[in-house]
Amino acid sequence: AIQMTQSPSSLSASVGDRVTITCRASQDIGSDLSWYQQKPGRAPKLLIFGASNLQSGVPSRFSGSGSGTDFTLTIGSLQPEDFATYYCLHDYNYPRTFGQGTTVEIK
Amino acid sequence: EVQLLESGGGLVQPGGSLRLSCAASGFTFSSYAMSWVRQAPGKGLEWVSAISGSGGSTYYADSVKGRFTISRDNAKNSLYLQMNSLRAEDTAVYYCAKVTQRWGWYFDLWGRGTLVTVSS
Numbered sequence: 506a507i508q509m510t511q512s513p514s515s516l517s518a519s520v521g522d523r524v525t526i527t528c529r530a531s532q533d534i535g536s537d538l539s540w541y542q543q544k545p546g547r548a549p550k551l552l553i554f555g556a557s558n559l560q561s562g563v564p565s566r567f568s569g570s571g572s573g574t575d576f577t578l579t580i581g582s583l584q585p586e587d588f589a590t591y592y593c594l595h596d597y598n599y600p601r602t603f604g605q606g607t608t609v610e611i612k
Numbered sequence: 613e614v615q616l617l618e619s620g621g622g623l624v625q626p627g628g629s630l631r632l633s634c635a636a637s638g639f640t641f642s643s644y645a646m647s648w649v650r651q652a653p654g655k656g657l658e659w660v661s662a663i664s665g666s667g668g669s670t671y672y673a674d675s676v677k678g679r680f681t682i683s684r685d686n687a688k689n690s691l692y693l694q695m696n697s698l699r700a701e702d703t704a705v706y707y708c709a710k711v712t713q714r715w716g717w718y719f720d721l722w723g724r725g726t727l728v729t730v731s732s
Contacts, residue, residue, distance in 0.1 A: 506674070539718040541657070548707055548722035549649075549657065555716035592657050596717035599671040601647075601659040 507531050507595055511604035517612040524580040526607045528593035533573050537597040540569055540578045543606075544589045552591075553578065583609070614638030614721060616708050621726030628698050628730070634691040634708030634723055642666070642686035645711035647719065648693050650704035650728075658704075661693065662711065676702075698730045 508531040518524050528538065536556035541549040551560045553569035556576055566581040580587055588611055593604040620632040634646070647662040661682040662671045670682050681694040691708050705727050709719035 537716060539716060541719070543657070548724055549719070550722070551718060551720050554712075554718040554720075558715055560720065590656075594657075594659070594718070599662075600673045601662070603657045603659060606656040 506600050507534065507597060507602055509593055509595055509602050509604040511591075511593060511607050513607060514605065515608040515610060517610045518583050519612045520583055520585055522583045522612075524583050524587075524609060526578045526591055526609075528571075528576040528578070528604050530574045530576075530595055530597075532597075534595045534597035536572050537595055538569075538571070538576050539594050539596065540567075541592045541594065542587075542589045543592065549592065580609075616710065616721060616723035618706065618708050618723045618726040621706065621728045623729045623731065624698055625732050626699060626730055629694070629696045630698065630728060632693040632695065632706055632708075632726060632728070634693075636689045636691065636710070639710070639721075641684075641689040645713065645717075646682075646684060646691045647709045647711055648682065648691075649707045649709055649719070649722075650702075651707070651725075652701070652704040655704075660706070663691070695728070698728075700730050702728060703730045704728060 510529045538556045540553040543549040557569045590606045590608045617635045648660040663682045679697045683692045705725040707725045708723045710721035712720045
């Protein structure tokens with residue numbers, strides 16, 4: 506199974522900061538990657554699909570990039586509502602696997 | 613309204629069985645693959661299983677293969693997960709998720725989840 510490794514596991518940031526989360530696949534997965542945001546007690550929410558396509562309704566401060574094995578989720582200017590846990594997911598083959606998550610906390 | 617609503621969770625003893633259901637509304641259910649994703653308390657997301665729109669193809673995580681069965685009834689707009697031989701490590705919130713396969717394969721709609729607790 507393809508392993509997805511996110512870094513960092515957690516980070517502290519301030520409102521207005523630029524935040525970057527990385528996700529590394531254990532093999533080449535092309536652009537078969539999506540990103541999700543999850544707040545405590547809530548279901549996950551799709552942010553990015555196909556590595557770099559912004560889901561409808563998601564603010565433009567979120568962006569995704571990368572291909573092959575290395576991917577990045579960037580929040581251009583962190584807002585109070587962005588404090589949450591973020592997950593990557595590959596869809597290259599089965600079984601699908603999520604990264605372990607990155608928690609963005611308030612500094 | 614486009615939504616997914618899970619049900620069927622609860623407390624079950626180790627070795628027991630449980631059947632989860634997910635009722636879909638607001639979209640053409642049979643046109644979409646569906647999936648189950650779980651989250652153990654305080655842990656990350658784990659993909660569990662997926663099924664094609666017709667129900668003809670199914671896929672499982674190694675951790676549940678041979679114990680869980682995914683199915684769907686397109687006439688009832690419903691997705692199911694039959695869970696047998698349950699273990700303590702199956703304790704989690706189980707989410708059903710709609711799969712969209714356009715410029716990728718991804719979960720664009722999630723239910724609120726149903727909690728399964730495996731304990732004696």
